[in-house]
Amino acid sequence: MNKVAFIGGGSFGTALGVLLAKEKNIVSIYDRDINVVNDINRNRKNNKYIKNLEITSGVTAFNDIEATVNGAEYIVLAVPSHVIRSVSKSLKGKIPNNIPIISIAKGIEEHSNKRLSIVINEELDNPVVVLSGPSHAEEVALELPTTLVATSEVMKYADDVQNLFMSPFLRVYTNDDIIGVEVGGAVKNIIALAAGVLDGIGYGDNTKAALMTRGMKEIARVGIELGGKEETFYGLTGMGDLIVTCTSMHSRNRRAGLLIGEGMPIDKVLERIGMVVEGIKACKAFYELKEKINISMPITDMLYKVLFEFKDPKEGVAELMLRDKKNEIF
Incomplete structure (x- = not known):
């Protein structure tokens, strides 16, 4: 059992969080929209981003980042590429440096044209794992067979993330080409x-x-x-x-x-x-x-x-x- 914190309550982050909770992990989700937080906690739904998903009791939402990441063993950045830097900055001083940061955004930073793993590491000293692949949130939520790839500059952490997310519905491969x-x-x-x-x-x-x-x-x-x-x-x-x-x-x-x-x-x-x-x-x-x-x-x-x-x-x-x-x- 692991404690996994998701920063961002969008469709893909929510779907992955529910999948992890069903595998007996403890999942916390931060979202800046209090309506999303209340929908998750009170109604077990996230109708703003992903309708018809029943959110299991192992998922708790917060409107406060520090409360979300408290005690987390993994942190998933489930936010768009253009806010990766600001969100990474917001985590500085709030988490131990040995906790892996898992990025599920797909893009590069505007103007600097830097890959997102580089952006994260410019703001945080934590190991970064990129989790990517052909994966619509709507189908992950329905538990349709899906495959992903985990990669990192230090592959031990990619292996750990592979183990974390593997399930009967989600097969994760590793690749050392970040x-x-x-x-x-x-x-x-x-x-x-x-x-x-x-x-x-x-x-x-x-x-x-x-x-x-x-x-x-x-x-x-x-x-x-x-x-x-x-x-x-x-x-x-x-x-x-x-x-x-x-x-x-x-x-x-x-x-x-x-x-x-x-x-x-x-x-x-x-x-x-x-x-x-x-x-x-x-x-x-x-x-x-x-x-x-x-x-x-x-x-x-x-x-x-x-x-x-x-x-x-x-x-x-x-x-x-x-x-x-x-x-x-x-």
């Missing part, structure tokens, strides 16, 4: 957003297959350039995550792209989705990064123009199709 795992999980959100745009325009399976295949190449290209291993991108946190986010209506990125492709302005899209769309932030961050390191990311480049320069999506697709001819492999 760069590849983080980059794959971040860039696939860009491709999934683009896939949604294609669906919104009304293009078909041929177009989506082309996008996903070339998108996979783009993920691997930037990941290898940043120090990741090529084989990682063809595993769960690259190809696996790409498949699930490009094809499922559980994917916020795909749903947001669909609305953009149909012509809805981005501010209205975000209002409709109601939660953070990581692909939008990732697109901006990786557009800036590709300019710094001078590599080709044509899908990211075109999506950036659609999102931030108001380029017509159909024109963007036409430009991608009419680029200079090249060999597929390079």
Whole structure:
């Protein structure tokens, strides 16, 4: 039995917390929204983020971070990428340095373009484990078979997290390529957003297959350039995550792209989705990064123009199709 504290009461954190509680762990969840806290504690629900999930009695919610992390043996950062730094800062001095921090966000920090594990370690001296892979919260909540990958700079901690989360419904692998795992999980959100745009325009399976295949190449290209291993991108946190986010209506990125492709302005899209769309932030961050390191990311480049320069999506697709001819492999 372990005590696990989740910072953030969103859909994925809540679903993972319930799974751990069912495996006889003690789970605490912090959320800044007192209504979420009360819904969990009084109604055993979290209807703001994940409807129809019955929250077991082993889960307790708090509106106070110190109370949430008190006595915790693991801390899960279940918050969007853009608040990872501020949340990490808020934990400083509140937890022992030997407690592993588990990050389940997928993205990189805007402006600095740093991987999230680096951001956390700039604020805290704790070991960091990244838990990633093709895993919609809605399906984890339903206890549908799901696979994840745990990675860390010190693999002992990844092994510990693998043991913590393994269950009859959740199979966790380890991978020592923390760069590849983080980059794959971040860039696939860009491709999934683009896939949604294609669906919104009304293009078909041929177009989506082309996008996903070339998108996979783009993920691997930037990941290898940043120090990741090529084989990682063809595993769960690259190809696996790409498949699930490009094809499922559980994917916020795909749903947001669909609305953009149909012509809805981005501010209205975000209002409709109601939660953070990581692909939008990732697109901006990786557009800036590709300019710094001078590599080709044509899908990211075109999506950036659609999102931030108001380029017509159909024109963007036409430009991608009419680029200079090249060999597929390079």
